[in-house]
Amino acid sequence: MLSKSQARTFFLVGTLLFSVLFLFLTIDTVRQVPAQTRAKNITPAVARGKHLWDQNNCMGCHTLLGEGAYYAPELTKVYERRGAAWMDVFLKDPQAMFPGQRKMVKYKFSDQDRQDLIAFFKWIGEMDLNGFPPRPSRDLNAGLPAQVTPPAPPSTRADVPAPRPTTQPSSQAATRVGAAPQVAAAPAMPVKFQQLCVACHMLGGKGGRVGPALDGVGKKYNVTSLRKWLEDPQGVKPGTAMPKLPFTAQELDQMVAFLLAQK
Amino acid sequence: MKFKSQKVAYWFFAACMLLLTLQLTYGFIMAFAHMGLDGLHDYIPFNAARATHTNLLVVWLLTGFMGATHFIIPEEADRELHSVPLAYLQLVSLLVVGVVAIIGFHLNWWEGRKFLEIPRPLDYLVVVNVLLFIYNIGMTVWNGKRFTTTGIVLFMGLFSAALLYLPGMIYFTNHTFDSYFRWWVVHLWVEGVWELIMGAILAYLLIKLTGVDREVIEKWLYVIVGLTFLSGILGTGHHYYYIGTPRYWLWIGGLFSALEPLAFLGMALFAVAMYRRSGRQHPNKISLYWTVGCAIMAFVGAGFLGFAHTLPQVNMYTHGTLVTAMHGHLAFWGAYAMIVLAIITYSMPLMTGRKLWNNMPGLLAFWTSNIGMVGMTGAFAVAGIAQVYLERKLGLDFMVVQKEIEVHFFGLTLAATLFSVGITLFIYNFIKHGLPRDEMVGDQSLDAEWVEPHQAQTVSAAPAPEKSTPKTGKKAKA
Numbered sequence: 001m002l003s004k005s006q007a008r009t010f011f012l013v014g015t016l017l018f019s020v021l022f023l024f025l026t027i028d029t030v031r032q033v034p035a036q037t038r039a040k041n042i043t044p045a046v047a048r049g050k051h052l053w054d055q056n057n058c059m060g061c062h063t064l065l066g067e068g069a070y071y072a073p074e075l076t077k078v079y080e081r082r083g084a085a086w087m088d089v090f091l092k093d094p095q096a097m098f099p100g101q102r103k104m105v106k107y108k109f110s111d112q113d114r115q116d117l118i119a120f121f122k123w124i125g126e127m128d129l130n131g132f133p134p135r136p137s138r139d140l141n142a143g144l145p146a147q148v149t150p151p152a153p154p155s156t157r158a159d160v161p162a163p164r165p166t167t168q169p170s171s172q173a174a175t176r177v178g179a180a181p182q183v184a185a186a187p188a189m190p191v192k193f194q195q196l197c198v199a200c201h202m203l204g205g206k207g208g209r210v211g212p213a214l215d216g217v218g219k220k221y222n223v224t225s226l227r228k229w230l231e232d233p234q235g236v237k238p239g240t241a242m243p244k245l246p247f248t249a250q251e252l253d254q255m256v257a258f259l260l261a262q263k
Numbered sequence: 264m265k266f267k268s269q270k271v272a273y274w275f276f277a278a279c280m281l282l283l284t285l286q287l288t289y290g291f292i293m294a295f296a297h298m299g300l301d302g303l304h305d306y307i308p309f310n311a312a313r314a315t316h317t318n319l320l321v322v323w324l325l326t327g328f329m330g331a332t333h334f335i336i337p338e339e340a341d342r343e344l345h346s347v348p349l350a351y352l353q354l355v356s357l358l359v360v361g362v363v364a365i366i367g368f369h370l371n372w373w374e375g376r377k378f379l380e381i382p383r384p385l386d387y388l389v390v391v392n393v394l395l396f397i398y399n400i401g402m403t404v405w406n407g408k409r410f411t412t413t414g415i416v417l418f419m420g421l422f423s424a425a426l427l428y429l430p431g432m433i434y435f436t437n438h439t440f441d442s443y444f445r446w447w448v449v450h451l452w453v454e455g456v457w458e459l460i461m462g463a464i465l466a467y468l469l470i471k472l473t474g475v476d477r478e479v480i481e482k483w484l485y486v487i488v489g490l491t492f493l494s495g496i497l498g499t500g501h502h503y504y505y506i507g508t509p510r511y512w513l514w515i516g517g518l519f520s521a522l523e524p525l526a527f528l529g530m531a532l533f534a535v536a537m538y539r540r541s542g543r544q545h546p547n548k549i550s551l552y553w554t555v556g557c558a559i560m561a562f563v564g565a566g567f568l569g570f571a572h573t574l575p576q577v578n579m580y581t582h583g584t585l586v587t588a589m590h591g592h593l594a595f596w597g598a599y600a601m602i603v604l605a606i607i608t609y610s611m612p613l614m615t616g617r618k619l620w621n622n623m624p625g626l627l628a629f630w631t632s633n634i635g636m637v638g639m640t641g642a643f644a645v646a647g648i649a650q651v652y653l654e655r656k657l658g659l660d661f662m663v664v665q666k667e668i669e670v671h672f673f674g675l676t677l678a679a680t681l682f683s684v685g686i687t688l689f690i691y692n693f694i695k696h697g698l699p700r701d702e703m704v705g706d707q708s709l710d711a712e713w714v715e716p717h718q719a720q721t722v723s724a725a726p727a728p729e730k731s732t733p734k735t736g737k738k739a740k741a
């Protein structure tokens with residue numbers, strides 16, 4: 001049988017061989033990574049953003065490239081998912097965006113810091129990651145078979161502001177197929193709507209699932225009630241997950257007009 | 264205990280117990296935060312709790328390895344430790360660095376790279392500290408009367424662990440490089456050089472506890488660490504699937520990391536086989552439990568559960584989810600926590616002269632902590648699989664999924680409570696042993712009595728036996 005000195009030779013030769021192979025592969029990887037990660041796009045802003053990412057141990061709650069902690073969302077594709085405007089608002093005061101939810105530390109980021117972080121995320125999102133993160137094989141956002149979907153709950157009381165700040169995903173997912181998208185009608189979709197609101201709400205089947213779908217929202221509200229809701233969600237419905245978003249007066253007018261047109 | 268300087272091991276082990284307790288406290292903070300009970304958020308945000316939890320883990324394991332080394336090396340080299348004051352200096356400075364780092368975490372002072380959160384200035388202190396340790400042990404081995412395979416493998420493991428800390432200290436602007444070389448520390452530690460340390464301690468314990476011939480055990484030690492490096496070095500590739508590195512890592516990492524369980528399987532088979540071969544029974548049964556248990560749980564946690572998510576097709580979905588946390592817990596527990604607890608249970612009676620082996624708290628500590636840890640693994644597994652399915656397969660929003668799986672963190676807390684009861688009993692036993700005693704120096708009777716069971720002389724220097732001590736322990740003057 002195997003003798004001790006043979007066993008030692010096995011250990012030494014194996015270790016040496018595979019260490020050398022590993023070093024060789026590392027050299028090749030080091031050569032290829034700049035192209036694969038689009039390293040030419042690493043601007044000073046991206047580098048500063050990475051530094052902020054490290055300095056604040058963001059990885060202690062989030063994952064990035066699937067590495068980190070499991071307390072807060074995966075951020076590899078956050079730029080694509082949320083967009084710069086939303087992230088800028090969010091990073092100013094994370095807890096305001098998701099009131100009553102799991103908390104993120106409120107960092108004192110300067111305007112510059114926020115832009116740097118956004119640049120960093122944009123760069124990360126454009127890397128070639130060999131297919132990660134995986135596309136959901138049954139993406140609920142892409143729509144369920146029509147027969148499985150209950151019709152949208154009818155809204156009867158037009159004057160009562162009753163957006164359901166529910167956290168149950170199924171009910172919102174359900175509303176989208178039933179309601180025909182009315183986007184084309186009347187006022188154009190405000191830029192801010194695309195930047196901020198769709199992060200949580202669906203319209204015409206696209207958007208987030210934190211708040212209710214907004215198809216047909218114009219039937220539930222009038223100008224005053226809708227304006228009041230947008231200006232101070234907590235005041236109308238304490239405990240709601242809807243944040244107070246930073247709209248200018250003009251943006252607010254546009255938003256109200258747009259939403260009321262969603263009948 | 265043959266040499267006086269082996270006593271320093273006690274203080275390393277005592278530090279272990281303290282750090283372990285703190286680690287568990289922070290585990291509970293995180294488990295509660297996952298359930299929505301985040302009242303401490305303003306003082307200990309999740310990332311601070313997490314960095315503390317994992318760094319304390321690493322520090323107490325390293326402290327345990329160092330304690331084990333201080334106990335094992337003098338015996339293997341057959342001489343006193345090179346310098347006892349240096350050993351104490353090294354322990355104290357390690358603890359000081361650790362405490363400063365942990366306070367820093369609570370003040371947002373860190374490096375923010377998973378498992379290597381310790382801020383850069385402190386990294387240099389760690390390096391100096393480890394150099395002190397390596398120097399002290401190296402001198403002991405160098406001037407030793409004999410070189411054993413166990414001693415050399417242990418020393419090589421410690422030395423390469425120190426060396427591998429360095430790539431983690433290079434700064435890269437490209438996040439992918441940062442990650443790439445961070446894994447040289449994290450992966451090549453736990454799936455490489457730490458296995459040398461573990462294998463050596465395991466071999467030492469098996470030699471002592473089973474009485475099987477050293478040559479046989481050390482031959483298998485070489486085979487096992489050979490398998491470790493054969494698979495583990497290129498196995499690093501299982502962290503290079505999706506971080507912006509070339510595609511060939513998918514099959515290289517997949518293939519070689521799939522072989523990694525072999526080393527752990529080897530250890531488990533080896534420990535069980537040696538256990539079976541031992542004709543006579545060492546009186547320190549509990550230590551044998553921890554030793555054989557370690558080899559088995561390491562296989563389950565690292566080998567089996569590691570394999571479960573190491574193929575790139577699976578890892579695509581489980582990468583960075585609670586499935587990873589499931590594996591991380593049982594792997595660290597089985598392979599490294601248990602080996603440290605094994606050497607502690609083995610050496611304490613030898614250092615203190617109190618034969619608290621086979622007592623009820625000790626047995627309960629073993630079973631409760633292991634059952635608790637298996638329960639925790641189960642809770643993480645259910646939460647993780649649900650997360651993968653809902654988030655990665657169905658495409659639900661992260662936070663929506665977190666709400667759905669909150670309940671499993673209640674399960675986690677229950678299992679963690681059971682686990683903590685086990686650890687508390689272990690620490691209770693540790694304290695009951697009392698301090699190491701000079702009378703025990705040169706007294707190898709506790710080990711020897713089963714080797715030469717016929718030699719039964721009474722020793723007056725031994726302390727009054729505990730009430731719970733089994734009557735079997737005959738004392739012999741060496």
Ligand code: HEM
Nearest residue numbers: 453501520523565569570572573582583587591594595598
């Ligand atoms: C005692 C040995 C081991 C320990 C202590 C251990 C521990 C860990 C830890 C803590 C992580 C999380 C790392 C991070 O995300 O930063 C991890 C990840 C991983 N481990 Fe292990 N591990 C061990 C052995 C193994 C083995 C033998 C395999 C394969 C057969 C394996 C496969 C993996 C994989 C694939 C990941 C990546 C998970 C992901 O993509 O999120 N591990 N391990």
Ligand code: HEM
Nearest residue numbers: 069070071287290291293294587588591592595596600679
């Ligand atoms: C009271 C018992 C414990 C509880 C409640 C607990 C809980 C937790 C929680 C909630 C996390 C964070 C997961 C996340 O990022 O969301 C974590 C991480 C971790 N814990 Fe524990 N833990 C306990 C004991 C232990 C023990 C005994 C060990 C090692 C033997 C350990 C090793 C780890 C590791 C390695 C990680 C990082 C895992 C990864 O990143 O994949 N924990 N623990």
Ligand SMILES: [Fe+2]
Nearest residue numbers: 450454499501
């Ligand atoms: Fe690994």
